[in-house]
Amino acid sequence: MRRLLWPSLVLALFVAYPLLFSTPFQQRLGALVLLYAIAASAWNIVGGYAGQVSVGHVVFFGCGAYAAMGAYAHFGLSPLVGIPAGIVVSVAISAVIGVPTLRLSGHYFSMATIAVAELVRLIVTNTDYLGAAVGLSGPTVPRNVFDLSFISALPYYYLFLSLLLVTLGITWWMANSRMGFYLRAIRDSERAARSLGAPASRTKLVAFMLSAGLTSVAGALYAMMFGFVDPESGLGILISVKILIMAALGGAGLLFGPLVGAAILVPLEEISNNLLGGQGAGLTFVLYGAIIVLIARFQPGGVLTLINRIRTKRRKAPETSVTAGATHAP
């Protein structure tokens, strides 16, 4: 029961946040944090747990975003209808590119994903049906509640919070299943895992597809909140890089790592943008770069790993003294 104390408190805090900090900016900030946390957690499945660093994940993000907006722009349906469509398309794409790409190792894999993402972006930029360079827009005036076009960020906040819980739930279930077991083995040493009979290719592919589907949900939500999507905001490589950094900063391969990373980076970016105006946009990227260098150099495990280390150090100290006392008992 005590183990649930902290998580319940944190959850309660999250639920109460937009009521405690109720200015539009703060609510929107919270919604944005959750949105990126969903995307980063989805990435975490293939990037953290499976160890396949995909820098082109934005293609799935864009799938969801364009599907949601396309459902409205072309068929007049609520963008919600676009979510399953987006999931199907991104899972299909991930299956098609996953087979040849997951064979590659390390940076080759990353480069291939970048190439795929850029290729898709170029194709979309030149396809009029998908809005070309102008992009697609969602409902400007909500026709009903299912259009999910709200003025205040509050409903988005709770929507994203519930979806984040779903995503984390799926991740947790996967990590504790046999697939998670195989993934950990593959991440540590693929060759050894294969030699022990782990179906490496299939497991990686399933992880990739799962991650793709969840990322597309995040993309669709993003499009609904912002009301439009264009090749830059929906398929730009920067989005991939951002969610990657968030997951890595917080702790790739850990359940709450991406959430922590998002909670640090998104406010940092938004606040610096607000404080410094036009010049601030450049500062954000400088910060991102500095963070990447720091994580890579000093703490590849991310912030959560650092926290865990400090906690175990503190816990060990009294234990050793107890045992020391025991051996010297009279």
Place this chain on the structure above:
Amino acid sequence: MAAAGCRLDGDAVRDRVDECGQGGRFVAGGQIGGLLQPPAQRRLTGFAYRDGVLPYGVRVGSEGVHAVDAQAPVGRVLARGQVHGSADQPLDDLAAELIAAGDRALDLAWRLPVHEEYGESLRSNFADFANSGSRDGGASVGANFLSLPGNIAGGTFDILGLRIEASRLLAGVVALLVTLGLHLLLTRTSLGSKMLAVAEDSTAAQLMGIRPDTMQAIAWAIAAGATGLAGALIATFFYIVPTVGETLGIVAFVTVSLGGFGSVPGALVAGLLIGVIESLSAYLIGAVYKDMVVYSLFLGFLWFRPQGLMGKA
């Protein structure tokens, strides 16, 4: 004058190519820009785009107006290529045509005042966009592209019916020399052997007394220097903007992947191939698609032949 028959329209320029007549050359596929120039040369002032694709194009060369598929990424100023005016085809007309075509295509374009008009408030040693200082009813953003004076490596040669620009010829020759130098460095010097040893197996190299950190630092330094050299050479025929390295960086990636990681001759061969493929694609299918061809090639090689043309597996 080729210009006379040219109509600028919202349709793809390719269709207009023949109408506009032969001669001249495609301006470097992608972008038209301008900058501070002595009045005698009268280059086109910069264009900024509110968003995305420029659906029409202008082909301009030294004999007159040719067409090019111009495409600018969101919000970026067109930066490369040169548009020369002439007595028969003054630039103001051309600019007006472009703006009119933009209106028809519902894609706003406007002329940026550059240096000449905004002089002091934009003056800097760096290529950039800036909010111009004075607010006396002028545009709020001006562009400062840098470029080298045309006489540093100007002029063209006519060899066997091919027109070759001196600046590009210089770049090509220097590139060949540098490639040769790097290849010799890697294969004939002890430093090169040490670097290759570290690449192959850094632990074994350490046992041999080679410091991997030092070798990697040296490799970085050489790579950065060579890239800088390439940038300097390109500056003689491209405009310099803060983002000029982005697209070229991706192409460099593709080239190395095609040639094979770790193979300098491979990079040379691949570079030539990619250059030809890019130009041919731009000419045959349109400048918009040449990037797609390059990326598809990249993917194809990564998937089916990761060691490239001449690399080790």
